[in-house]
Amino acid sequence: MKFNMLKTAALLSVCAVMALAGCSSSSGSSTDGSENGGESQEDSGLSEEETQEYQAYLDNLASQGDTITQLDPPAQGEEIAVMHTSMGDIKIKFFPEEAPKAVENFKTLAKEGYYDGITFHRVINDFMIQGGDPTGTGSGGESMYGEYFEDEFSPNLYNFRGALSMANAGPNTNGSQFFIVQAKTVTEGYWDYIDEIVAEYGTENVLYNSQTGNMVKVNYSDEARQIYNEIGGTPHLDYCHTVFGQVFEGMEVVDAIASVAVDENDNPADDVIIESITFENYGE
Numbered sequence: 373m374k375f376n377m378l379k380t381a382a383l384l385s386v387c388a389v390m391a392l393a394g395c396s397s398s399s400g401s402s403t404d405g406s407e408n409g410g411e412s413q414e415d416s417g418l419s420e421e422e423t424q425e426y427q428a429y430l431d432n433l434a435s436q437g438d439t440i441t442q443l444d445p446p447a448q449g450e451e452i453a454v455m456h457t458s459m460g461d462i463k464i465k466f467f468p469e470e471a472p473k474a475v476e477n478f479k480t481l482a483k484e485g486y487y488d489g490i491t492f493h494r495v496i497n498d499f500m501i502q503g504g505d506p507t508g509t510g511s512g513g514e515s516m517y518g519e520y521f522e523d524e525f526s527p528n529l530y531n532f533r534g535a536l537s538m539a540n541a542g543p544n545t546n547g548s549q550f551f552i553v554q555a556k557t558v559t560e561g562y563w564d565y566i567d568e569i570v571a572e573y574g575t576e577n578v579l580y581n582s583q584t585g586n587m588v589k590v591n592y593s594d595e596a597r598q599i600y601n602e603i604g605g606t607p608h609l610d611y612c613h614t615v616f617g618q619v620f621e622g623m624e625v626v627d628a629i630a631s632v633a634v635d636e637n638d639n640p641a642d643d644v645i646i647e648s649i650t651f652e653n654y655g656e
Contacts, residue, residue, distance in 0.1 A: 405469040411562030426543055430525060430578040430611050432585055433591055438593055439484070442467075442535075442582045442618055443603075446654040453482065453617075454652065457492075458645040459629055462552070463655070466650035467615070470526035472545065473517075474538055474616035481548055483651035492644045494637075497630045498556060499606065502539055503646055504549035513548030520545045530596055531617040533604040552619060554630040556604040563597060566590050578611060587611050 446452050446465040455462040468475040494502040503515045515521055523542040531553050539549035569590050577591040589610040633641040
């Protein structure tokens, strides 16, 4: 496994364009390295050996190919969540086979009422809406396990529009915070950026970006690219954040939340509240 140091002009230019595109994090859990401040992946406590092992883990996953059923409707009788917000309901299906710990964590916390009354504390239109922090600051929250738990990546799951993913502060730092991808398009030039990396470094599955300390997924199937191009999403977050669910009804509510007025730190001017999360069996 090569430990590639990506320093191409394409990398630097695209990262500059994506002001919110990195998946290193902020004080507490986030989806980028912006205003919330905090630690990058380089500061997350991974040694060089651990980082190489992490890359090998991701590379092995990516080499398996994908079977994309993420956007299929829930099966009859499948347990789904209904997130009741102050702006409407969002219905979510889960992927317990691919991300068992993340799914169990979210369901357990939700059923205990942990998320009741919590706000979406960070909202960025055409990117994502983030919640799950009882302090509302982006630096709080705890998993059901009482500590961080590991990432659970799958070659079958992507940060497509509507994906429910774990927010984090670097590799294996999942807690209670989550986000819903709202982006309607892929950042302009992203696939050109990926293609330039592949042309320069070969058809590796995952490469290491020494500029940001993050892994970059580069091996995308034609189907995955097509879905991204058709419905939108944030492919730069793939293999940075665990996807464990998918909104299948209520994206108009997600869009409405993403469109609210925010301050300079992307905090909504008026609170958008998760009033409760209930569960039901789909179609019953």
